[in-house]
Amino acid sequence: MTRRPLVSLLVTVTVLLAACGGSGGDGGGDAASEAAPTLTVYSGRSEELVRPVIEQFEGETGVPVQVRYGATAEMAGAILEEGDNSPADVFFAQDAGALGALSSEGRFAQLDAGTLEQVDPQFRSVNGDWVGVSGxxxxxxxxxxxxxxxxxxxxxxxxxxxxxxxxxxxxxxxxxxxxxxxxxxxxxxxxxxxxxxxxxxxxxxxxxxxxxxxxxxxxxxxxxxxxxxxxxxxxxxxxxxxxxxxxxxxxxxxxxxxVNVAGVGILEGSDQPDEARQLVEFLLSEPAQQYFSAETFEIPLVDGVAADPSLPPLETLQQPDLDLAQLxxxxxxxxxxxxxxxx
Amino acid sequence: MALLPAGYLAVRAADGGLDRLLATVASARTLELLVRTAGLAVAVTVTSVVLAVPLAWLTVRTDLPGRRVWAVLSALPLAIPTYIGAFAFVAALGPRGMVRDWLAPLGVEELPSIYGFPGAWLALTLFSYPYVLLTVRAALRRLDPSLEEASRTLGRGTRATFWHVTLPQLRPSITAGALLVALYTLSDFGAVSLLRFDSFTRVIYVQYQASLDRSAAASLGLVLVALTVVVLAVETRSRGRAAYHRLHAGGGRTPPVSALGRWRWPAALACGALVGVALVIPLGVVTYWLVRGLAAGEPLRLTATLVGHSLSASALGAVASVAAAWPVAVLAARHPGRLSRLVEGASYAGYALPGVVVALSLVFFGARVAPAIYQTRTMLVLAYVVLFLPQAVGAIRASLLQVNPSLEEASRLLGRSKVATTWSVVLPLVRPGALAGSALVFLTCMKELPATLLLAPTGYQTLATQVWNATSEAFFGRAAAPALALVLLSALPMAVLVLRESEREPAAPATGTTGSGPPEPDEEALAVSGWRPAPAS
The missing domain is CATH 3.40.190.10 (Periplasmic binding protein-like II)
Structure with missing residues (x-):
């Protein structure tokens, strides 16, 4: 009689293990070894916000993307600890401070001038290795x-x-x-x-x-x-x-x-620099910029993007003379x- | 493996240079933090003991109305993660929380602030006192009733017997539970961050968050390691000297049940009040979020995948922790001494450090040394073992100490090999302990956050990460369903074990009667450690 709960507990655990043992793997642990190259993004911004944009990117480019979500600081800390072995290709951060920290440790690759120039210099890296997405x-x-x-x-x-x-x-x-x-x-x-x-x-x-x-x-x-x-x-x-x-x-x-920014950088040593660049370009493209403006009411940082009409236009914001990465x-x-x- | 986090801290702290390490460690700010953190740990531990010991006595040794229900409910606050519980406290008891809204018609403008020390103290006490409760309850069940009977026979009253005979015998179990509470308080981030108390853990997080200043954070982490060593030393000292003999080594009698008399209902009321604050407020607030969210058309956000990931990772973590704890526990129980104490103490290193420090140390180790398993489920399970090993070690050790070594000797004499003896004699006897230890580890893995976020396979989501995702954007409605599922599922194995143990107790007061058959050490094993009977002669 008294043995029953114990037995059922054991059975439950075993069944669950068996049931989940197979399905757990498709979470992506083995994805790195799969044939189709997958772009890996570390996101310090929440899934609620980022997932729709990523899905749109995947739909448009056919590049499969995997995203690890966490707090910006912890993601940045992980990238620093991983060193050259970081699986991350792209880092999407909530604030400029974390981007600055990775930049000063030389963890980011240079971005193309064409990418950088879409955004006002005060909202991107002085080293040219990260760029603001929204403000x-x-x-x-x-x-x-x-x-x-x-x-x-x-x-x-x-x-x-x-x-x-x-x-x-x-x-x-x-x-x-x-x-x-x-x-x-x-x-x-x-x-x-x-x-x-x-x-x-x-x-x-x-x-x-x-x-x-x-x-x-x-x-x-x-x-x-x-x-x-x-x-x-x-x-x-x-x-x-x-x-x-x-x-x-x-x-x-x-x-x-x-004005503080959320921004993005490409990891030095990424094995998919081209796809990573495509993603950064996508985040600065009109649909993505409008998405952030409509969904979060953040200010689009790319010139000429029609923001939500209730938002203050970028031109009216005069940034104090300050490198955001200093904060x-x-x-x-x-x-x-x-x-x-x-x- | 368990020392990896401490080693990592040493490497990182050394990065900044010795001067900087010394400057950080010796600064006035660090001293202040040390005092604040130690103060919080002492306050939480003392209050937990003050709450848990009477509660344990009430639910094991008295005719409290609804005793079994209280036995289960009073253990369950452990299943509530502080990052949910503290959130709920702020929502309910904050200066402008729900309780103020109810009291507003009575002219209450603002409740006293729960931020800072009082809030952190309250939340941490309420969500960690069950560690003491479980150990003490187990010990109470195993007490030799003849000692108390002797005291009564010699003319001492009930109260004097409790103070002079029962309580001293409970000391090892109180200390063992208190150790887990104290170390948990050192490492907790959820409560201190939401309730804004500057403990070491919060400041270490701030160092990462603000400046990614890893060497400063690591220096502070090393101070925390030192603090842990002090706590462990205090614990060793207090459990080391006394011997706690049990006269009937194998099959004791069921201890007597005290009649509470006119205190029955007030005692039940007190249990109700505690459970109300520790369990009903958090769950009520989350349920309110759920209802409000559903009414606003929020999706449930509760999928089989999330549940499956949470359950399987936590179950694997529990099994692996128990497996890893086995040799440590055998060493600690069968070969007590300086070396075994050192090994056992080392297993606590990961437990007392902030989760993010342990997680980052494993990121460092995984990405650089073991890239093959980095960000796989194996890595995640490994992280759980490093984080929660002591819970399993304690439970198994407590159970092992109850196995009379002469049984093993008899088995060997009868020709069984060492392995066969372990398998067919020791293992069945220790099974309740192993099971209870794994229930505890399972529950803790379910709510673990920083290591899961950093070390699980990319895209691997659990109930805890889903709760985190939603609350970080203040979408409480979307967090509610996964949060409730998390608490209920993680509490389930624990509830089953507690209930099972309670079923075996006599329901009616039967002072002085003798129970039949040996009590099986089940819940005691939930208890994390502590009982040290002398080897049976």
Missing amino acids: RARVAVYNTALLNEGALPDSILDFTDPSWKGRLGWAPTNGSFQAFVTALRVIEGETRAREWLEGIQANEPKVYGGNTAIVQAVAAGEIDAGFVNHYYLHRVKAENPDFPAANHLFPDGDVGSL SDLEGTLRLLTEVGVI
Whole structure:
């Protein structure tokens, strides 16, 4: 009697092993040895987002693609550890920092000038070995019922004015916010960055867990304005056009409207450089650029691509004078945020 | 193999030069992290013990109403990955979470923040106390009732007997469970990242995430290894000296059941409260996501392939871990000494390190040394073994210690070879331990994330990676079905084993009566280690 659960457990495990033992292999472990060459992509961007583009690429070119999904940093770490034996042909990263790290370790092959030139120099590698695919801008989102855009300052630095007391929201633990603080440190220096954080802190901002929460709080009138990435508002507005909020872009290359990019590079030593190039070209082609703009409301980086009409045109975004690949000292930023008592 | 991650860390840390290694290790920041991390580990471990010991006693030795149900339910929070559980806590208990929304009509504007230490403490305690629970429950079952009876006969009350006789005997099992809790706390990333507590693991991740600064991350990792060695040393010290004899080596009696009297229902209520927080809140939140997602027309995202991949990789991981644990456990149980302690301790190296460190060390090893198996399922299973070996070692060792060596000697005397003896005498007796150990490893493999993402065959998706995919883009509706499937499937073998053990217990209070037949050491083997009876004479 008492033996039964044990026996059934054993049987279940055995059956499952037998059943799955055969099917597990088509996950791709043996694919490398198969005859048809497969392009291997390491993606730091999520499958939800990337898979449709890859499927379209496969359909158009007939090049079979396998994608390994993970967090950008871990994928980059894996590529570094794999060294020359990396199975990856292409790395598609969420942010410029990881691309910069691989570039400086010499892990990327040179891209063609024709590929690079499609994208403005500020959104690609200074070494010519990775290229931005889509961009996201930092903005201040504000409540349109409570404020006119004219009431918002031209520089994010001016939000330290005491008139903003109790009216602001931010998400200090958010990665994009922290990248902005890193840029602030690089551009304005450590002292000014600290002063800004202390100034905002003195205005008693409400703290949120993420960008979406800030956008919702702004629309609810809980706060007048908050610091976010541009696309969260667009996602909400796509479902609810009357949502009472708008994005404010800081003009004249203000650090408040820093644009960070997702981008792509080809691994040095890839055994399929031609197919890899085809994929990079595809990501910069009109259909793929439009897909990112329509699906994620990110900003297409290729000139002349018709973006979603609600998005700020690329020309209006004036990037502060900064190499995105420099935004790597997150540890220093976290220390500063901790010292100021923000996190 | 198990030392590979530590070796990798040494190589990487040395890359940055000795000066830099020393500068990182000796910095004020590292010291602060050390204090914070150790503080969290101590707090989580102590609270886990405080929760688990009474709970174990209630579910094994009392007439608690619905005892079997509580026995199973109270062990199950272990199946909830912290990256799901902590998410659910934030959604439910966050400053603007669901609970606040319910309380809003009562004028509650904001709940106290659960971020930082309190949240990490709460989440890690609730999702890891079952390690202590399982070990203590097993030990309670094996206690020789005559000791307690003697104490009672000599005039001590129930309470005094518990404090002076029962509890001291439970010490090895408490320590063994506490060891797993402490080391798990050191390595966990899900809870500390979502609840924003700067532990070593979180900062190591930040080093990778921000700057791919591998040598700085590795230096911090080495400090973590050192911390692990300290924890292991403390554990060795506390289990090493005392001897815990059992008078009836083979077939003891079923221990007496205490009547709770008027405390029966309050005790059940307390169990309910704990299970409510640790199990119902996370599962409730995920179910809410599922319902909301389905209502919004989200696809289920639960395919047979995902389930198959998860189950087969985890089952293979469990089987391989048990196989690899066997020699280590035999060494530790049959030949105790400095060397065997060293081997056993080494098996913990992979367990206490952040998953991403272990995964990257295996990436390094796999791509450069063993490209033939790199990113195959073999590699993935190997990673699971490196990560979770100690769970299997502990379970098998505990079971082996219960096998009277004289049985083996008798078999050898009767002419069986060593192999045949192991096969036909030892193996059947240790089977419950091996089975329970594999249930534990299976459950842990099911929820493992970093190694699965980096080392599985490209395109090989599991329930855990699917949950990760969906939540990383904040598509909670799409994460819900795989998350529920993950928790339920990984809890299943564990639940079956716990239930099976509970079935054998007397249902009614029967103080002082003698059970018949030898209790089979089943759940004790779920328990991870700890019991060290003296060799039967």
